Amino acid sequence: MTTIGEALIQELERRAVDCVFGIPGVHTIEMYRGLASSGIRHVTPRHEQGAAFMADGYARASGKPGVAFVITGPGFTNTLTAMAQARADSVPMLVVSGVNALDTLGRGLGHLHELPDQLGLSRSVALAAERISCAADLIPALERVFAAITSARPGPVHIELPLDVAGLPFEATAREPAPVQRRSVDTGAVARAAELLNSAKQPVVLAGGGSIAAADKIRALAERLDAPVVQTVNARGAMFGHPLGVPASPSLRSIRDLIAAADVVLALGTELGPTDYDMYDDGNAARMQNLIRVDICGDQLARHPAELPIQADATAFLGGVMDAVTPRSGDGAARAETARTAARAEIGMDMGAAVDMLDALRTALPNALSIGDSTQPIYAGNLYYDHDRPGGWFNSATGYGALGYGIPAAIGAAIAQPDVPVTCLVGDGGAQFSLPEVMTAVDESLPVVFIIWNSRGYLEIDRSMQAANVTVVGCDPTPPDFELTAKSFGVPYVSCALEPGDLTAALHRCREQNGPSVIEVRAYESYNSEQESTVNA
Known part of the structure; x- marks a missing residue:
């Protein structure tokens, strides 16, 4: 007989999970029954917050979701800080926790590790939070949380498995994981972006963490546009040693001047948040003319007005716009060099x-x-x-x-x-x-x-x-x-x-x-x- 806890491990393997970071406890023993016989590596941190931070580092370095296993109550609440960091930085993370028996939840009976509403607490931070109440819940719940971190802007998600459910027989029919659904790029918006970029005399590209997977395409487009590329913290390395690269904070006065002088700004996968663009909290973030903003998240696009907002993955957008941009030469490298020199002195x-x-x-x-x-x-x-x-x-x-x-x-x-x-x-x-x-x-x-x-x-x-x-x-x-x-x-x-x-x-x-x-x-x-x-x- 396969239990729900064992089936969870099998389903994670089917979704290419090869490592989990966790500290076992009485509320997660049934999950570990399946883990021992799986091909998933288990790494034991010294604190549950460490488990989730490890999952974060793993996700950023691998490009795959990081996974943490923790007990209910203090084990889960210890991960919340790390989940909030992952939410802020768009890092894909799955936290799987135990929780007390179904008929005790929310009743305040004083059970070990009891919380008034663990799932509600999770939903204040996670992109999606699911409870597995029976065998039939497992696969749909996994599909929903993985869709939340692979088909849109990534972040943390949470699944809780009740103590009295984890050991029940898994009788549902397994099925292949649903394919990732990527949003198609609006070809009309791409054509309009190309028009704006082709008309620009002094374009600037802003590269954020959401564009780092497209580093090669960013370099290629920058060369066609002859445009300096300002890289936020999470985009560093995208333009290493390149004459058009500007690896400096847009909170610096010299970089704000570069951006403000641009007649077209292309922002790729950056939330334009104050910790990148106004870290000194002086309210003087650069004003951007003719802003083309590309982001995978529609909610994010709505938070800052743009001349042309485009909801798309940066890689897909760049692949679409590249051939429509006319190669040019000009003073892009000189503008980038001036900004670098001033920023370094500043x-x-x-x-x-x-x-x-x-x-x-x-x-x-x-x-x-x-x-x-x-x-x-x-x-x-x-x-x-x-x-x-x-x-x-x-x-x-x-x-x-x-x-x-x-x-x-x-x-x-x-x-x-x-x-x-x-x-x-x-x-x-x-x-x-x-x-x-x-x-x-x-x-x-x-x-x-x-x-x-x-x-x-x-x-x-x-x-x-x-x-x-x-x-x-x-x-x-x-x-x-x-x-x-x-x-x-x-x-x-x-x-x-x-x-x-x-x-x-x-x-x-x-x-x-x-x-x-x-x-x-x-x-x-x-x-x-x-x-x-x-x-x-």
Whole structure:
């Protein structure tokens, strides 16, 4: 007899799921009955939030939905932060949870891990949330949640399986997964877009995370248009080293000037949100003339007025418009170079020094996946940094902005791309949110280099409080001894100063090792020196 729990695993395999991140519990035992005999790899994090962040990193690196298995109640609520990050960044993620017996739900009887309305809580974040109440529910529910993350703008979805249902016989008839339905591109809208682009004298392309899969086509169109391409954080790598590439934040004044001067703007797969376009919250995001906006999500298109909104996948749109655009030559490369030079100068010396470190990291580990959360080099790179791999630079410092993301997401990415170098950039504060997850990398023998930028506190918040004339409180949590921490994990440890050459040497030492390693960048030494210089002056 096949149970519903076992059938769930079989159906996930049929949908090309090959890895799940989860912590088993009494509410998910029946799911694990099927998992043990399947071809799906199970990875055990140290916290359910880590499981979902790993699923996020896996999804971004693989292009497939990441899957997390968690228990009901605290197991599920621990994933909500990660689900919200995935929602903000359009990352496909399936969270499968247990839930208490059907006849107890919503009654407040005091059962273990009970929530008043777990499914309702899920629906506040998830694109779709389903409960499997009987065998006949399983396949339709799976089809609905997979359709939600494969046929439109991706994000998190949730399925809950009640404790008294998971072990019941699965009597429904299995069927082939429904094919993904892609929205066709409006040929009339494509023709109108080509007309606008052909009439432009100074076009600019805005590439967002929703366009990164079309990096080759973006480059080809940019060359035909002779148009600079501004890449948001999640689109970095799309134009690496290209004369028309502008790997800088559109929140910078110099990049806003470039966009405002354009007579036609083509925005591809970008939500035009403030964490990319107005991160300083000054209300001065660039005004865009003749905006052609291409997005897979109709709701997203409705949120910002455009001269020509086109609901389409970026790859499909670019394939349709390419031949209708007349090749040209002009000053596109010069405009891009002017914007790059001004943006690099605009970020200042501190951020510029962090970008130098990132450049050294890229040179030492070419074609790597570089993942992180909110810390100085990530902030700097989000402002200005040209990564050498499309989709290889991602972090949680934009969108939802969750700390604790970097370490588990890097682990998920390393599992998705085992032959690609993976680095994780986190601050000492953010590292302490999820430091135990390093042991998951140890268990899985993953050669992730965890780079901890140790400023001994929440430096950015400290500076922001000072700038607002607020007495600094709560910004100096004492970090652990990272050398001893690495030793307790059984992983190699290297310490280096805030110099690109020192980081390069440390990276080479770590890459000689098998499995994960930790590099501590002693950033506090430089910051303390700056403070002393200011005082002495």
